[in-house]
Amino acid sequence: MDTNNRRKFLKNSLLLAAIPAIAPLDIFALDKPENGKSSSAPFMFAQIPLPYAYDALAPHIDAQTMEIHYTKHHATYVKNVNEAIKAENLNFSNAFEFFAKASTLSAKAKNNGGGVWNHNFFWDCMTPSAVAGPTGKLKAAIDKSFGSVEQFKDQFSKAALGQFGSGWAWLVNDKGTLKITGTANQDNPLMDTATVKGTPLLAIDVWEHAYYLKYQNKRNDYIAAWWNVVNWNQVAKRLV
Numbered sequence: 001m002d003t004n005n006r007r008k009f010l011k012n013s014l015l016l017a018a019i020p021a022i023a024p025l026d027i028f029a030l031d032k033p034e035n036g037k038s039s040s041a042p043f044m045f046a047q048i049p050l051p052y053a054y055d056a057l058a059p060h061i062d063a064q065t066m067e068i069h070y071t072k073h074h075a076t077y078v079k080n081v082n083e084a085i086k087a088e089n090l091n092f093s094n095a096f097e098f099f100a101k102a103s104t105l106s107a108k109a110k111n112n113g114g115g116v117w118n119h120n121f122f123w124d125c126m127t128p129s130a131v132a133g134p135t136g137k138l139k140a141a142i143d144k145s146f147g148s149v150e151q152f153k154d155q156f157s158k159a160a161l162g163q164f165g166s167g168w169a170w171l172v173n174d175k176g177t178l179k180i181t182g183t184a185n186q187d188n189p190l191m192d193t194a195t196v197k198g199t200p201l202l203a204i205d206v207w208e209h210a211y212y213l214k215y216q217n218k219r220n221d222y223i224a225a226w227w228n229v230v231n232w233n234q235v236a237k238r239l240v
């Protein structure tokens, strides 16, 4: 990460320390313009620094895919949503307000805003030092909602495989009940337009750009490999 990103990241971390109620999720999107520190400055989206090197998730996710995904696809969503925020004079104070009004947004604002947030979330769903599986409170919640961790993984994998075209599969917390859902394009379960809403706990990107270089049309193989890099500790932290 460059110095500017590190500074933004630290600033956001500090900002969020003061508002713990939204800290676990809003860190993935909250950013204020560097030169507009007044409280009236509109909320803008930003990329989190990638929490690991491009090659850190190999062989499950290859370095070239990670680099293109982060520096091209993800970066473009940031540029485009912030253009839309300026051009359309959108004035939200955080990502949750933004997504809660998704039904009122232009396609450019909605799709690219979702693109930024979803990828920040996705990077933080993965780690090169993954533990074997969920434990404690998270495991208990998964067992309660899905019967077992294996049954959960099976259902989640089916949702990811069955998502037609480009989109995402999600595990969400809906007021204490865990649910699996899929979203098309860059939609997410925080949007007022979502069929299944809830607090995201885990997500997988099933756009072809997330896996095509290594897995080509074999989305199933990508999903199977992806379980090896799931950051269960982060998932557990989101279950508050």
Ligand code: MN3
Binding pocket: 069, 073, 119, 205, 207, 209, 210
């Ligand atoms: Mn993607």
